[in-house]
Every structure is written in structure tokens, then in C-alpha cells.
Amino acid sequence: MSAVNLVTVIGVVALFTSVLAWPHVSAGRIEGVRFYLSLMLTSIGAAYAAGGSGMLTVLGGLAATVVGGALLCGSRRDSRAAQEAALKFLAYGGFSAGVSALGAALVYREVSPHGALVWGELSRAVTQNEVSVLGGIGVALVFAGLVSFLAAVPFHMWAPDVLEGAPTPAAMFVSAATKVAAVGALWRLVDSVVKPWNPHAFTLPLDVLVASTVIVGNLVAVRQVLVKRMVAYATIAQGGYLLAAIAHGGESVVFFAMVSDVVVTLGVFGGVGLYELRESRHDELELADLDGAGLRQPVVAVALAVLLLSMAGIPPSGGALARLLVFLSVVESGRNALLVLLALGSVAGAYVYLRLLVRMYFHSGRPPGAPITSGALIWWLRGGVVLCAVATVAAGVWPRGLLWLGSGR
Amino acid sequence: MTLNVLFLLPALAAVGILLLPRRVARPLAVLTALTELTLALNLWRGFDATPRLVRAKWIPELGIAFALRVDGLNLLPLALTTFLFLISVLHCFVRAPARPPQYLACLLLLESALVGAFLAQDLVLFCLCSEFATIPAGTLIGLWGGRGGRTAAVRFVLFHCAGSVLLLVAVLMSAVMAGAPSLTFDLIALSERLDRQSVGDASWVFLAYALAFGIRIAMAPFHSWLADAHAESAPGVSIALLGVLHLAAYGFLRIPVALFPATARDLSPVLGSVAMASVMYAALLIMAERDLKRLVAFSSVASAGTIALGVLSGTATGMQGACVLIVGHGLAGCGLLLVAGSLRRRRRRVELDGLAASMPRAAAVVVICAMSLIGLPGLVGFVGELMVLVGTYGSPSVTLGVPTQKLATFVVALAGMLGVGAILLVILTLGRTDPPIPVGSTSKSVATAAVFALMAFLLFPPVDDFDGGLLMRPLSPYLEQNQPFSALMPALAVSATVAMVVLAIAWTIALGRCWSRSDTGPVDAPRRGEGLLLVPVLALLVFFGVYPKPLLDVVEPAMDAYATELKAAFSEPPLERRGP
Numbered sequence: 008m009s010a011v012n013l014v015t016v017i018g019v020v021a022l023f024t025s026v027l028a029w030p031h032v033s034a035g036r037i038e039g040v041r042f043y044l045s046l047m048l049t050s051i052g053a054a055y056a057a058g059g060s061g062m063l064t065v066l067g068g069l070a071a072t073v074v075g076g077a078l079l080c081g082s083r084r085d086s087r088a089a090q091e092a093a094l095k096f097l098a099y100g101g102f103s104a105g106v107s108a109l110g111a112a113l114v115y116r117e118v119s120p121h122g123a124l125v126w127g128e129l130s131r132a133v134t135q136n137e138v139s140v141l142g143g144i145g146v147a148l149v150f151a152g153l154v155s156f157l158a159a160v161p162f163h164m165w166a167p168d169v170l171e172g173a174p175t176p177a178a179m180f181v182s183a184a185t186k187v188a189a190v191g192a193l194w195r196l197v198d199s200v201v202k203p204w205n206p207h208a209f210t211l212p213l214d215v216l217v218a219s220t221v222i223v224g225n226l227v228a229v230r231q232v233l234v235k236r237m238v239a240y241a242t243i244a245q246g247g248y249l250l251a252a253i254a255h256g257g258e259s260v261v262f263f264a265m266v267s268d269v270v271v272t273l274g275v276f277g278g279v280g281l282y283e284l285r286e287s288r289h290d291e292l293e294l295a296d297l298d299g300a301g302l303r304q305p306v307v308a309v310a311l312a313v314l315l316l317s318m319a320g321i322p323p324s325g326g327a328l329a330r331l332l333v334f335l336s337v338v339e340s341g342r343n344a345l346l347v348l349l350a351l352g353s354v355a356g357a358y359v360y361l362r363l364l365v366r367m368y369f370h371s372g373r374p375p376g377a378p379i380t381s382g383a384l385i386w387w388l389r390g391g392v393v394l395c396a397v398a399t400v401a402a403g404v405w406p407r408g409l410l411w412l413g414s415g416r
Numbered sequence: 417m418t419l420n421v422l423f424l425l426p427a428l429a430a431v432g433i434l435l436l437p438r439r440v441a442r443p444l445a446v447l448t449a450l451t452e453l454t455l456a457l458n459l460w461r462g463f464d465a466t467p468r469l470v471r472a473k474w475i476p477e478l479g480i481a482f483a484l485r486v487d488g489l490n491l492l493p494l495a496l497t498t499f500l501f502l503i504s505v506l507h508c509f510v511r512a513p514a515r516p517p518q519y520l521a522c523l524l525l526l527e528s529a530l531v532g533a534f535l536a537q538d539l540v541l542f543c544l545c546s547e548f549a550t551i552p553a554g555t556l557i558g559l560w561g562g563r564g565g566r567t568a569a570v571r572f573v574l575f576h577c578a579g580s581v582l583l584l585v586a587v588l589m590s591a592v593m594a595g596a597p598s599l600t601f602d603l604i605a606l607s608e609r610l611d612r613q614s615v616g617d618a619s620w621v622f623l624a625y626a627l628a629f630g631i632r633i634a635m636a637p638f639h640s641w642l643a644d645a646h647a648e649s650a651p652g653v654s655i656a657l658l659g660v661l662h663l664a665a666y667g668f669l670r671i672p673v674a675l676f677p678a679t680a681r682d683l684s685p686v687l688g689s690v691a692m693a694s695v696m697y698a699a700l701l702i703m704a705e706r707d708l709k710r711l712v713a714f715s716s717v718a719s720a721g722t723i724a725l726g727v728l729s730g731t732a733t734g735m736q737g738a739c740v741l742i743v744g745h746g747l748a749g750c751g752l753l754l755v756a757g758s759l760r761r762r763r764r765r766v767e768l769d770g771l772a773a774s775m776p777r778a779a780a781v782v783v784i785c786a787m788s789l790i791g792l793p794g795l796v797g798f799v800g801e802l803m804v805l806v807g808t809y810g811s812p813s814v815t816l817g818v819p820t821q822k823l824a825t826f827v828v829a830l831a832g833m834l835g836v837g838a839i840l841l842v843i844l845t846l847g848r849t850d851p852p853i854p855v856g857s858t859s860k861s862v863a864t865a866a867v868f869a870l871m872a873f874l875l876f877p878p879v880d881d882f883d884g885g886l887l888m889r890p891l892s893p894y895l896e897q898n899q900p901f902s903a904l905m906p907a908l909a910v911s912a913t914v915a916m917v918v919l920a921i922a923w924t925i926a927l928g929r930c931w932s933r934s935d936t937g938p939v940d941a942p943r944r945g946e947g948l949l950l951v952p953v954l955a956l957l958v959f960f961g962v963y964p965k966p967l968l969d970v971v972e973p974a975m976d977a978y979a980t981e982l983k984a985a986f987s988e989p990p991l992e993r994r995g996p
Contacts, residue, residue: 259477319577321551322544331540331584335478335599338588346589350581357577361570369558369566406475 008262008413010058013191017057020183020269021050027277027391028176030384034284037174042082046180049075053184057191061125062111062149065192066104069156072188073100076181080173092172096181099165103155110148117142126199133204143208146200150209153196156189157246159216160223170239171291175283178235179276182242183269186249190265193253213254214345220247221352228359234282234292237359238275241318244356245272248333251349256336262413264333267325267402271314274395278311281388297363299372307389310396312364317399319360320353325402325409419470419484419535422455422494427528430521438517442508445520449502452527456495459486463970469537479591479599483537488974492739492967493666494534496746497659501527503750503949507652510946511761513560522559523656526552530659534666539587539601542671546632546663547580553653553660561648568644575631575641582628583667589621590675607674611981622679625672626687632664633720636694639713646713651757654709658749661716662742669727669738677730677982684728688808691728693868695721695915699922706767708756708782711926712749715789718919719745725912726804732972732979734807739971740964741800744788744957748797751785751953762940771930774939779930781950786927788957790920795961801916808912 025046032039052071059065073096081093115124117139122128155162170178201209224244231237245268252261282300283292301308317326330353337346402409429448433441459468467487474482486494504523513519529549536542550573558569591601594609610618634642642661646654673680698718705711719741726738755778759766763774772779788795791802960967 316551320581321577322548327544327547331543331588332478334584335588335592338585338592343589346585350585353581354574354578358574361573365558365566365570368555369569407477410475410477 008194008258012412013057013187014054016187016266017050017054017184020273021046023273024176024180027388030284030388031174031176031280033384037082038084042079045075045078045082049079049184053188056188061123063124066108066111069104072185073097073104076100079177079181080169082177083174088172089174092169095165096169103152107149107152110145110152113141113145114149117145126195130199130203133200138204150196153189153193154216156185157250158243159246159250160220163243166243167236167239171233171236175276175280179273183272186246187265187269190249190261194261197253214342217247217251217254218345218348220244220250221349225352225355225359232294234279234294238279241359242272245318248330251337252333255340256333259410259413260332260336263406263409264329266409267329267399270395270398271317271326274314274392277388277391277395281307281392294366297366298370301367303372307392308367310393313396314399315360315363319357323400323403325399328403328406418455419468419486422452423484423528423532423535425451426524430524433517433521441517441520445505445524448524449505452498453502456498460491460495463491480540480601481538482541483602484535485537486535488970489670490534490666491970493662493742494531496743497530497534497662500655500659500746500750504652504655506949510943513650519560522552522556526656530663533663537603539603543584543587549660550576553657556653557645557649560650560653565648568648571641572645575638579628579631582624586621586624586628610675618676618679619683622672622676622683629664629668633661633668634717635720636697636717639717642716643710643713647707647709651753654753655750658746662746665720665723665742668724669735673727681730684730688725688728691721691724692911692915696918699919702922703925705926706769706929708752708759708766708768712752716749722801722804726807729807730982731807732975733803735975735979736968736971737800737803737807740803740967743967744797744800747953747957748785748788751781751950754950755781758946763937768929783927784954786923790923791916796957798961799964805912
């Protein structure tokens with residue numbers, strides 16, 4: 008999982024988002040200039056955070072991500088929800104980045120006689136020297152800040168509000184980019200500081216975080232009525248699997264799980280955006296708006312169904328294999344209790360995605376509201392969703408490419 | 417090559433059906449199903465004891481391979497599945513579903529997944545295929561089902577998702593247990609490795625397998641999805657769902673028992689008792705049920721219990737019987753479901769009441785199929801049930817943990833008291849058939865519990881100086897006295913016999929409704945071809961009943977090899993009780 012790969016992922020996500028955002032821009036739902044400028048800022052920040060060579064680079068990247076992400080969320084001026092989302096992301100993200108910065112300062116106090124805050128030197132410093140309590144607290148603080156960008160329960164509070172309120176393309180990018188950034192940074196932190204220093208210190212807290220994230224995310228998602236909020240909780244739950252991969256899996260497992268998750272997130276948000284533009288009667292897409300959607304736009308609906316099933320872990324899809332790899336890593340490190348909790352959580356998750364699919368296919372459809380936008384641009388969204396579905400099936404059928412990319416060779 | 421085609425052809429045909437014009441759909445589907453059956457029969461014709469194998473790399477980093485294999489264990493269920501799917505596809509001509517291309521595509525996707533799972537030699541491939549099967553099956557139930565189809569589909573998918581996750585967990589744990597030098601999910605390599613190195617306590621993994629397959633095979637506490645799925649779905653879909661059940665039964669026969677024979681030996685009395693309880697419970701449900709489709713579902717529950725018992729007996733005969741029972745259940749169930757389909761169309765209800773008066777030939781088919789299910793000699797069900805019983809009686813006796821004598825005495829005394837109540841309650845319940853008491857009502861649940869208690873009263877094994885239940889007492893001289901709880905397996909055999917008898921009585925009572933009530937509703941004329949589909953089913957039912965040699969020729973060599981391996985494990989001294 009080299010830095011180049013992570014930055015490439017961010018770049019592809021940014022490109023994809025900018026294409027899928029265009030129909031929203033042309034429909035007047037978001038302000039184009041503001042959106043694209045802040046998209047650039049956010050992606051640069053996320054790229055630094057994901058692939059940064061040391062703690063300070065990561066912190067700088069995170070700060071840029073927070074500012075840019077807040078601007079992205081606020082790129083729809085006529086919506087109070089979007090403004091609120093922007094403010095929330097700024098506040099929560101800023102606080103988390105600040106906590107990380109505090110932690111980094113403590114770590115710096117610890118390692119300054121031996122070198123800088125670069126991953127390699129940190130790794131050497133913690134293996135060769137005794138780490139004091141303050142240094143340990145510092146690592147824990149950096150860790151907590153990063154985990155809250157992954158929206159792991161109990162640091163998940165920002166995600167549902169921000170992803171629900173933000174305009175859909177912004178939610179798509181913020182969700183995907185913060186995930187890549189957090190996974191990249193967390194992997195470096197765990198791989199080069201935590202594991203060489205004390206491999207067992209973080210196992211139990213990490214397991215608790217993973218289990219609570221998967222279970223709470225899925226259980227709360229079951230109760231949601233707004234589609235975007237439900238998807239937000241579902242992505243929180245998926246973050247739990249990523250965290251489990253970071254805690255117990257190898258490099259290629261983390262990369263595979265992250266990429267397949269990002270692909271699915273992009274596709275699902277793309278699909279939500281499509282239905283918002285085509286069929287919504289209100290500003291917010293409700294679950295009931297999807298009634299019969301599966302029979303109205305069959306191809307897109309099948310693609311969306313494939314993406315949702317991938318999230319539920321049904322093969323052949325990247326999500327299914329990612330779940331398999333994560334479970335395998337957990338079994339290999341002998342954490343059976345965690346395995347049981349993950350299994351329970353994923354059954355609850357299956358019910359979440361099933362609820363959406365039941366709405367789309369088994370409920371009789373009502374005539375859709377007047378489409379907000381029509382014509383050629385809607386095909387961009389359709390193509391994007393289908394592309395994501397094809398990509399996730401491809402990852403499920405031929406996973407070796409992604410695994411090879413992730414193995415860092 | 418053949419195996420690859422067998423696996424992938426239906427999936428490709430499904431894609432083709434969706435893309436090609438609408439009128440090609442049905443001919444293409446029939447052609448595909450026919451090709452599948454021909455390929456499977458061809459494998460059967462050229463069958464010798466050496467397995468056929470296809471192997472390709474898939475994810476070598478993790479030891480996951482794309483490996484397919486045909487041998488004596490999976491050939492029969494495979495051929496049966498392709499046969500059932502041909503019937504199911506042909507049923508489209510009798511009664512066209514809405515949106516035929518989508519319907520047929522789902523059906524063929526389901527066939528592909530099931531065939532893939534039957535053939536899979538790699539456990540991960542098995543998991544993925546059997547998990548994917550849930551989606552087309554759920555869609556078929558929900559979109560082409562009756563009014564309650566949506567609920568039935570959600571229930572079906574949820575139960576199966578839970579089963580799949582458990583199965584995945586169990587598979588991963590067993591692969592990690594086998595461990596060094598590198599991971600493998602190949603069934604044979606895995607069982608060899610697990611055999612060579614003494615693994616620790618595998619009972620949790622085995623129980624996870626048992627639970628996963630128990631959910632999918634619709635054993636008693638988890639049977640609710642099956643009745644709904646059968647009752648609410650179209651006849652063609654119900655027939656296809658039989659394949660889903662057979663897959664679970666095959667999986668239980670194939671995977672956990674092969675991987676952990678010693679654990680199977682340790683746990684078989686307990687799991688066998690659960691299976692028997694499931695059979696008895698199903699018999700009670702059958703007794704009270706009037707809807708033919710639900711009858712099929714409950715008899716599937718009963719068959720599942722019997723099949724599980726055959727597998728758990730650990731003898732070659734019992735396992736062969738389980739395989740033959742799968743075939744018998746598939747054929748008889750298919751016949752009954754076809755009749756149920758035409759009842760729904762022609763009489764607008766699927767109850768059996770007064771069937772003999774209004775549709776005598778349909779009643780005759782129902783009786784023949786039901787007789788096969790309860791093991792009437794001359795029909796294929798008899799062969800299977802007899803072999804399971806013989807196998808269970810022949811099973812080497814087994815040991816289990818020792819509960820205290822006081823506890824046992826208390827349980828038996830309680831069971832005796834409950835048993836007396838049970839007899840009264842059952843008589844009362846059965847006597848009051850008009851108006852019939854709905855299934856699931858409190859009195860029926862109480863009656864069920866009471867019947868279990870009665871069973872315990874009759875069949876409780878001897879412990880220390882306590883002589884055991886009434887039916888067990890004559891057996892006590894034959895039991896090894898130095899191993900206190902070892903009597904459970906003979907008890908199981910006895911209770912299996914009792915269960916078969918009870919099942920037969922239950923079916924007789926259910927079938928009695930055909931004659932005992934009058935039917936005044938209108939009956940539509942039959943459609944052309946409606947009865948034609950039944951001909952091969954009934955013919956095979958009788959043919960294999962009279963001449964089961966083709967079936968046995970396939971299962972015998974495989975099962976003999978399997979059972980020798982198991983017998984080695986079964987006759988080993990039991991593992992030392994592990995410390996705290």
C-alpha cells in the first residue's frame with residue numbers, strides 16, 4: 008500500500024466525483040466554481056493525509072481536508088442543512104485534527120532527541136528506546152484523532168449529520184476521501200509505531216472499536232428513514248471492517264478492503280444522487296421514494312442492487328471478498344469473540360441493505376415526481392453507477408490485481 | 417471442461433435471456449436446462465470411482481482455488497437438481513409467469529449457483545456459490561410469489577444470510593486450524609491435514625457448521641422460513657427451492673463430518689436427538705396442516721431430520737441412505753408441488769379437503785408421493801429410510817458427558833408427568849378438527865412440548881443405577897455398563913423408528929382429508945401438459961423404488977471409502993475430557 012497507490016486512489020475518486028457532480032451543478036443544486044475549487048483543496052489535503060511521509064505531513068493534510076471538506080459541504084448556499092453540515096464537519100474535523108496535533112506534540116517531545124516525526128525514524132525510535140507514559144498518551148491521541156476521521160463509533164457523531172446534510176456529490180467525496188485518508192494514515196501509524204512499540208497495547212481497544220462500529224452502525228442504520236442518512240450509517244459500519252483489517256490484516260487486505268469499499272460508496276452515493284435528480288418529490292430522498300424504483304430504471308437499479316449486495320457481502324463482489332479477507336485475518340489472529348460480533352453485525356447489515364432492495368423491487372412504484380434535470384447529463388450519473396457496479400463485480404471475480412497493488416511491490 | 421460448462425452455462429444463458437429478444441427466452445431456457453441435465457446424466461453414465469477434477473488458480477496468496485470435482489457424493493444431488501430445474505423451467509409452458517425473461521434468468525442464475533456449490537471442491541467457492549444462490553431465490557419468491565411473497569422473501573434471505581455468515585466463519589476457522597505450511601481451502605487437502613495433526617477442541621467449529629446447515633436445511637427451530645417460502649411462491653419456484661434444501665443437506669454430509677470425524681462422533685448423539693425432535697415436530701405439523709404446499713414444507717423438515725440422522729450415524733449404510741433420501745425427497749416433493757400448482761389454478765385453493773371427490777387423479781398422485789415420503793416399500797423413499805434406520809442401528813455406540821443421576825431421575829419423572837398430560841392433550845387436539853386449530857396456537861405448542869416430554873419418558877437412556885425410559889429397559893442388557901451415557905445412540909435408533917411411524921400416521925391423517933370431506937367448489941379443466949410433467953417424476957419414483965441399483969452404484973464406493981475413514985475415527989477411544 009505505497010503512498011503512490013493511495014494518492015492515485017484519491018485522484019481517481021476526485022476525478023470520478025467531479026464527473027458525477029456535473030449534472031448536479033447544471034441542475035443548479037450546487038455552485039460549480041465553489042464546488043470544484045474546494046474539491047481540489049480537499050483532494051490535495053486527503054492525498055497528503057493518506058500518503059504523507061510523517062506525522063506532520065498527515066496533520067497538515069488533515070487540516071486541509073477539513074477546510075476543503077467544509078467548503079464542499081457548504082457548496083449549496085440555499086440549504087440550511089448543507090450549511091449546518093459544513094459547520095459540523097469543520098467543528099468535528101477541526102477538533103479531531105487538533106487532538107491529533109496535541110498527540111503529535113507529545114510524541115515529538117518523546118522522540119525529538121532521536122529524530123523527526125517521519126514514520127521510519129519514529130519506528131526506529133520506539134523500537135530502540137523506552138517509551139514514556141506521555142509518549143504513549145501521545146500515540147493514543149493521534150490514533151483517536153485519525154479514528155474519528157474513519158467515523159468509528161463512538162467518534163462517529165459527525166458522519167450521519169454531515170453526509171445527510173451535504174449535497175450528494177459533496178457527501179460522496181467527503182465520505183470516500185476521509186476514509187482513504189484515515190485508512191492510509193492509520194495503517195502507517197499502526198504499522199510503523201504501534202506494532203513495533205507494543206503490538207498488544209492497542210489490540211483490545213481496537214477490537215472494541217471495531218465491534219461497536221460494526222454493530223452500532225448497522226443497528227442504527229436499520230431505523231433510518233432518509234436514504235442518505237441510512238447510507239451514512241452503513242458506511243460507518245463498513246469503516247468498522249476497515250478498522251478490523253488495519254488491526255489484524257496485512258497490507259494487501261487493508262488496501263483491497265479500502266478500495267472495494269470506496270468503489271461501493273461512490274456508486275451508492277451516485278445512485279442516490281441520480282434518484283434525487285430524477286424522482287424526488289422533496290429535497291431529501293426518503294426510503295418511500297424508492298418504491299418500485301427497480302422496475303422504472305431497470306439497468307441502474309440492478310447496478311445499485313449489485314452495489315448494495317456488495318455492501319451486504321453477497322458474492323460475486325469486492326465487498327464479499329473484502330469481508331472474507333477481513334474475517335480470515337481476524338481468525339488468524341485468534342480473536343474469536345470479535346469474529347462472532349462481526350458476524351452478528353454483518354447479519355444486521357444484510358437487513359439494512361435488504362430493506363432498500365425490498366423498497367426498490369417488492370413495493371409497487373408510484374409515479375415519480377417531475378425530474379429536476381433531464382437529458383444527456385443524467386447518463387453521466389447512470390454510467391457512473393454502472394461503472395462502479397462492474398468494478399465491484401470485477402474485484403470479486405478477479406481480486407488478484409488489487410491484492411497485488413496493495414501488497415506494496 | 418464438462419464441469420466448467422455445467423457450472424457456468426446457466427449463468428451465461430441467464431445473461432443471454434436478458435439481452436436477447438423476449439420470444440427467445442423460453443426456448444433458450446429449456447435448451448439450457450436440457451443441456452445441463454444431459455451433461456449430468458452423461459457424467460452419471462460414464463461414472464467410475466475415480467473423481468473428475470477441474471482446477472485453476474484463483475487467489476493463490478490465500479490458497480483459494482477454483483476447483484470443481486464430481487464424485488460419488490455429489491453426482492446424485494447434482495443430477496437431481498438439474499432434473500428439478502428442467503421440470504421447473506418446463507412448468508413455464510403450463511403457466512406463464514409475469515415477465516418471463518427476468519423470471520427465467522433468475523431461475524437459471526439460481527441453477528448456476530446451486531450447481532457450482534454442488535461441484536465446488538474449494539470451500540470458499542462453496543460458500544460464495546451457496547451464498548449467492550440466496551439472491552435469485554429470494555427474488556423469485558418475492559417478485560413472483562403470492563400476496564405474502566415479500567415477507568417470505570425477506571425471511572428467506574435473512575435466514576440464509578445468517579446461515580452463510582456462520583458457514584463462512586466455520587470454514588475460515590477450520591482452514592486456520594489446519595494451518596501450516598500455508599492456508600488451503602481444498603476439501604480433501606484440508607481433511608487430510610486435520611486428520612494428521614491433532615487439532616484441539618473442534619466442537620465449536622463443528623457446532624457452527626451444524627447450525628449453519630441446520631438453518632439452511634430448515635431443522636425444527638429454524639423451519640419457519642421454509643413453510644412461508646413454499647406456500648407463497650409459484651410452483652416452479654418451489655420446485656427450484658428443493659434444490660436449495662438439497663444443497664444444505666449435501667453440505668452437511670460433505671463438509672463438517674469429513675473435516676472433523678472425531679468431533680462428529682462426540683456430538684452425534686446430541687445432534688441426532690435434535691434431528692429426531694425435528695422429525696417429530698414436523699410430524700405434528702403435518703398432522704394439523706391442510707395446505708398442500710405447507711405439507712410439502714413440513715415433510716421437507718422431516719426429511720431433513722432423517723437425512724441428518726443418516727449422516728450422523730457414521731456408517732456407510734446410513735450415509736448412502738441419506739443420499740438416496742435426498743433423491744426420494746426431491747422427486748416426491750416435486751410431484752406434490754406440481755399437484756399443488758394445478759390445484760391452485762383449478763380449484764383456487766390448495767387444501768386437500770375433498771380432493772378425491774373432485775380431482776381423483778390428483779389425489780392419487782398426492783397419495784403416491786406421500787407414500788414415498790413415509791417410506792412405502794416399492795417407492796424410492798422406502799430405500800432411503802430403511803437404509804438410514806439400518807445404518808443408525810449399526811452405528812458404533814458413543815459416549816457423552818455424564819450428568820448426575822439425580823438430574824436424570826428428575827428429568828424422567830417430570831417427563832412422565834408431562835407425558836400423561838401429553839396423551840390427553842394430543843387426543844383432545846386431534847379430536848377437535850372442526851374448526852381446525854391453526855398451527856402455532858398455544859395448545860399446539862404445548863402439545864408439542866408434551867410429546868417431546870413423552871419421548872423422553874419412553875426413551876431416556878439409562879444412567880448409573882437408573883434403568884432408563886420404558887422403551888429403553890429391554891435394551892439395557894446390551895448396553896456397555898462401564899460407559900454410563902452410551903445408550904443414547906441405540907435410543908436414537910429406537911426413536912428414529914418411532915418417528916418414522918409417527919410420520920406415517922401423520923401423513924395418513926393428513927391424507928384422510930382427501931376423502932373425509934366434501935368439495936363443492938368449481939373445478940377448471942386441466943391444461944395441456946399439466947399432467948405430462950408428472951409422468952417422469954412418478955416414473956422415477958417407482959423405478960428407483962423397485963430398482964435402486966443405479967443410485968446405489970454411485971453412492972456405494974464413495975460412501976464406503978468415506979465410512980471407513982469415519983469408522984476409524986468413530987472407533988478410536990474418545991478424546992480425553994479436556995481440562996477446565
